[in-house]
Amino acid sequence: MLAVSGFLTGAKPFRWDSPWSSKAEARATSEPCRAHGLLNRPTVIVEDPYMLSWSLAAQYLALARRFAAETPSLMLEIEATLVWLGGLGGVRVPRRAEVREYLVRHPDMIEVAESLCAAASRRLREDCQVSLEVYHDPEIEDEYLTLYVRQQEYDEGLLTPIEELYQACEQQLIGRSGWLLVTTDFRPPT
Amino acid sequence: MKRKYAKPPIVEAACEFRLPPDSQWDPTIPGLVYQKVCKEFPRKEQRFVTEVDVSETKEGPRQEVRVTERAGFLTEDGRFIIQIGPRAFGASCLKPYPEWAAFKQRIQVAFAAVAEAVEIRVLQRIGLRYINRIEVPAPAGSLGDYFMFGPALGPGLPQNLTSFLVGCTSSLADGRDSCRLQLASGVPEKEGTAAFILDIDYFLAQAQAVGKDGAMDWVEGAHGSVSELFEACIKEPLREIFQEVR
Numbered sequence: 001m002l003a004v005s006g007f008l009t010g011a012k013p014f015r016w017d018s019p020w021s022s023k024a025e026a027r028a029t030s031e032p033c034r035a036h037g038l039l040n041r042p043t044v045i046v047e048d049p050y051m052l053s054w055s056l057a058a059q060y061l062a063l064a065r066r067f068a069a070e071t072p073s074l075m076l077e078i079e080a081t082l083v084w085l086g087g088l089g090g091v092r093v094p095r096r097a098e099v100r101e102y103l104v105r106h107p108d109m110i111e112v113a114e115s116l117c118a119a120a121s122r123r124l125r126e127d128c129q130v131s132l133e134v135y136h137d138p139e140i141e142d143e144y145l146t147l148y149v150r151q152q153e154y155d156e157g158l159l160t161p162i163e164e165l166y167q168a169c170e171q172q173l174i175g176r177s178g179w180l181l182v183t184t185d186f187r188p189p190t
Numbered sequence: 191m192k193r194k195y196a197k198p199p200i201v202e203a204a205c206e207f208r209l210p211p212d213s214q215w216d217p218t219i220p221g222l223v224y225q226k227v228c229k230e231f232p233r234k235e236q237r238f239v240t241e242v243d244v245s246e247t248k249e250g251p252r253q254e255v256r257v258t259e260r261a262g263f264l265t266e267d268g269r270f271i272i273q274i275g276p277r278a279f280g281a282s283c284l285k286p287y288p289e290w291a292a293f294k295q296r297i298q299v300a301f302a303a304v305a306e307a308v309e310i311r312v313l314q315r316i317g318l319r320y321i322n323r324i325e326v327p328a329p330a331g332s333l334g335d336y337f338m339f340g341p342a343l344g345p346g347l348p349q350n351l352t353s354f355l356v357g358c359t360s361s362l363a364d365g366r367d368s369c370r371l372q373l374a375s376g377v378p379e380k381e382g383t384a385a386f387i388l389d390i391d392y393f394l395a396q397a398q399a400v401g402k403d404g405a406m407d408w409v410e411g412a413h414g415s416v417s418e419l420f421e422a423c424i425k426e427p428l429r430e431i432f433q434e435v436r
Binding site: 071072075082083105107108177 | 202204280282317318319321323370376378379393
């Protein structure tokens with residue numbers, strides 16, 4: 001029995017009934033998996049995204065989305081970004097559907113979001129949490145990405161790294177179709 | 191008979207044509223194409239695509255990373271886009287996926303507009319790719335209940351997967367075409383679910399085996415093969431999730 005545990009959500013394990021498990025074990029590893037209609041044994045990459053900042057599956061997706069020999073796919077690029085962000089220490093994307101929809105509308109923001117989240121993960125204190133969300137302005141029809149920086153106890157020291165992060169991405173935002181704000185809402189990490 | 195679903199898992203469909211490296215091309219072609227498609231695709235945008243090219247040389251494998259600029263022409267609602275870069279163009283569509291006929295019509299518009307702007311004799315490559323995003327309840331059942339295609343690990347290997355990727359490339363149409371099937375773990379949108387990306391990438395493997403007049407027939411045939419492969423990848427519980435229309 002092969003278990004796939006909840007991927008990036010920490011949900012309960014997911015199982016794959018391998019043709020080689022239990023009774024099938026006796027048929028040994030050299031036999032092609034005909035039980036699943038496959039002529040050749042597929043490549044399998046197993047990695048724990050909590051152990052590494054970038055899981056092998058994410059690496060593969062990131063490369064596959066950009067191989068010159070393939071038909072380009074925007075959705076695969078966004079999926080790779082979300083997998084990659086999920087593996088970054090201290091970065092959360094709680095409402096993924098909203099972020100995914102935003103990046104579909106503003107694909108030129110993918111690079112900025114990746115770059116800023118990586119910088120936040122590197123530069124902020126270990127007890128800081130950053131949350132990538134889409135802010136919807138309630139008064140006018142406007143929305144933009146927001147990176148909320150949260151920590152258990154707030155002090156003035158947080159403003160400096162927030163300012164530095166914002167300055168780092170300000171140049172990248174020039175000419176983009178969307179926007180990204182770095183701020184805090186003074187909430188505790190979730 | 192082809193199956194239909196009320197909630198198909200397709201999040202993106204893309205069709206791309208590439209011209210031979212020695213074919214005629216100049217930077218004014220995207221502008222000429224826009225003039226022909228601007229009523230249906232009025233919105234313009236510029237996209238930069240970073241590509242990794244791995245080729246075999248006498249000195250060994252060589253990797254080249256290049257950034258190419260592509261012009262994008264979108265419908266008003268942003269669901270359909272025509273993209274044109276140097277010697278490459280195509281049409282893609284985001285969810286909700288329409289009927290095949292509607293997507294094919296956009297592919298035809300793109301192909302006809304480029305064919306009027308530049309001479310097309312043969313195609314270096316044609317690709318038809320469908321990205322399916324599938325979410326299923328995480329605690330119930332096993333992957334094998336949903337897919338005919340998945341990881342098969344020997345008894346001595348770790349069985350507790352947190353992420354995975356399986357893929358294979360098959361030769362079809364007497365070696366003229368190939369199809370790359372990939373199933374990978376994705377990022378779920380809802381708590382308590384597991385997400386998978388089923389990527390079906392069907393392409394012309396024999397460069398220049400299809401000419402201008404046969405291009406749309408190739409696309410139609412490719413779509414038929416992709417539909418059959420998709421059905422061959424999934425099992426009944428997924429058809430229930432996609433709400434098959436009978």
